Structure formats: structure tokens, C-alpha cells
Amino acid sequence: MVGLGVALAVAAGGLPAGGAAAESSAERGDYLVNTVMACGNCHTPVGPNGPMMERALSGGLRFETPDFTVHAPNITQDAATGIGGWSDAEIKRAIVEGVRPDGALLAPVMPTTFYQVLTGDDLDAIVAYLRTVPAVEATTPPRSFSALPEAHPFPGAEAPIPEAERAADVVRNGFYLATIAHCMECHVAWTPTGPDPVNGLGAGGREFPGPWGVSVASNITSHPEHGLGGWSDEEIARAITTGVSRDGSRLKPPMGFGYYAGMTPEDVGAIVAWLRTLPPR
Numbered sequence: 001m002v003g004l005g006v007a008l009a010v011a012a013g014g015l016p017a018g019g020a021a022a023e024s025s026a027e028r029g030d031y032l033v034n035t036v037m038a039c040g041n042c043h044t045p046v047g048p049n050g051p052m053m054e055r056a057l058s059g060g061l062r063f064e065t066p067d068f069t070v071h072a073p074n075i076t077q078d079a080a081t082g083i084g085g086w087s088d089a090e091i092k093r094a095i096v097e098g099v100r101p102d103g104a105l106l107a108p109v110m111p112t113t114f115y116q117v118l119t120g121d122d123l124d125a126i127v128a129y130l131r132t133v134p135a136v137e138a139t140t141p142p143r144s145f146s147a148l149p150e151a152h153p154f155p156g157a158e159a160p161i162p163e164a165e166r167a168a169d170v171v172r173n174g175f176y177l178a179t180i181a182h183c184m185e186c187h188v189a190w191t192p193t194g195p196d197p198v199n200g201l202g203a204g205g206r207e208f209p210g211p212w213g214v215s216v217a218s219n220i221t222s223h224p225e226h227g228l229g230g231w232s233d234e235e236i237a238r239a240i241t242t243g244v245s246r247d248g249s250r251l252k253p254p255m256g257f258g259y260y261a262g263m264t265p266e267d268v269g270a271i272v273a274w275l276r277t278l279p280p281r
């Protein structure tokens with residue numbers, strides 16, 4: 001693995017010659033969906049032995065809150081139970097606006113408030129890749145809603161970042177990648193009225209009960225004691241991509257390190273560079 005110092009230098013200097021130029025749109029979409037955005041963390045069913053990759057992206061993960069109960073939907077190319085019958089524009093609208101073709105709103109567990117930052121090229125790439133996903137017939141159980149919290153775009157992610165700006169600035173690229181990875185969906189402090197991305201950015205503390213017990217989102221600000229301020233770049237990168245903390249303990253789900261393991265050293269380095277800019281909390 002390339003050292004983070006080299007990775008940051010490459011990222012800051014733009015994309016390597018012959019790299020992205022030779023990458024097809026669907027290949028870029030494959031990378032985004034299956035690493036950075038970790039879409040399978042919700043949309044791939046989980047069996048006794050872990051994710052059921054033979055049914056990848058066919059949905060099934062259940063989310064239950066006082067306001068709603070939903071299951072992650074089938075996003076394979078099955079026309080009847082997936083998105084095979086959706087137009088490209090309808091898929092894009094669901095991703096960035098949270099609206100299905102029939103006008104129904106997606107539950108806020110779908111991180112559309114982070115996806116509005118997606119560049120046009122990357123949004124096209126995601127759709128191009130989803131068109132290649134084999135059809136799996138899998139009906140999603142009915143949704144149950146008593147209320148839907150009002151959704152607000154993540155600060156700074158209200159509109160697509162210009163591709164040239166992202167490519168030229170490693171920290172800006174790190175913000176972009178961490179945003180579409182929706183890191184702050186978990187690692188932001190919560191108040192009785194919901195997340196506080198202004199005063200609690202990166203502070204963590206949100207609890208996630210599951211088969212693993214209860215995991216608590218870590219403080220990933222630059223605080224020297226409670227956050228990542230005392231960690232090396234390599235230690236942060238290891239936690240992101242392998243789920244091993246600084247002290248050697250294992251991180252618990254829903255941290256998607258199994259997906260982040262496939263990220264390029266350059267992209268991991270960019271995220272680390274951006275995390276270094278978070279004020280200590």
C-alpha cells in the first residue's frame with residue numbers, strides 16, 4: 001500500500017496520467033457504489049455468514065424507528081421488484097432527491113441529503129454501473145410511516161462540487177469523498193431535535209443497537225484526547241479500511257470498513273486530510 005504522504009501528493013497534484021482517462025463510466029460507478037458509498041451496507045441482504053453477495057443489492061435490511069419502519073429496497077435490474085423499469089432520470093432523482101418514480105418519498109435513512117454534492121459525471125457513473133447489476137427478484141416488505149422528519153442538505157453539500165475544483169484540492173476532494181460516504185450520518189452529535197452538523201460535526205456519540213450489541217459513533221474531530229488529534233495518518237487510514245482502532249480493538253458495525261477497504265490510497269489520504277481540518281470537539 002502506498003504511504004499516505006505519497007498518496008496525498010498524488011491526490012493534490014490531480015489524477016495520475018492514464019488513470020481515470022482509461023476508466024469507463026460503469027467502472028467508476030462500480031468503485032463508488034461498492035467502496036466509497038458502501039451502498040451494499042444497507043442494500044445487500046445479510047445471512048448467518050454475513051452479506052449474501054450472490055444477492056448483492058437486492059435489499060432487505062430493516063430500519064425501525066418511532067416514526068417509520070422500512071426495508072432497504074431492491075436496486076438490482078429486476079424490472080418488477082427492483083429498478084430495472086426506472087429511467088436514468090428517475091434513478092438520479094431517487095439518489096439526490098429521495099423521491100421514487102411514483103412520487104413517494106424515501107425514508108431519511110437513505111442519505112440523499114449527502115448525495116446532492118455528487119458531480120454530474122459521478123451520478124452518471126453510478127447509474128451506468130447500476131444498469132450492469134444482475135437482476136434479482138426480491139420483493140421489499142411494505143413500508144410503515146407515522147411521520148417523516150424534514151430533511152436538510154448536509155452543510156456544504158447543497159450542490160455538486162465542480163470536478164476541476166475537487167481534482168485540484170486534496171482537502172476539498174476529501175470533503176467530497178467523506179460526504180458521499182455519508183460519514184457524518186453517524187459521526188455527528190445528535191440533539192433532541194436531530195443531528196447538529198454545525199456545532200457537533202464529527203463529535204460522534206450516536207448509538208447503534210444491533211446483533212453486535214450497541215456501538216457508539218466515535219469522535220473523529222481533531223481533538224487531541226477525545227478525537228483523532230493524537231492519531232497518525234496511518235492509524236486513521238487503518239481504522240477506515242480495516243476496522244482496527246489505534247489501540248488494536250475492533251470497530252463494530254455499522255462502520256463500513258469492509259467496503260472502504262477497496263478505496264484507493266489516494267482517496268483514503270484525501271479523507272484523512274479533510275478530517276484533520278475538523279475543529280476539536
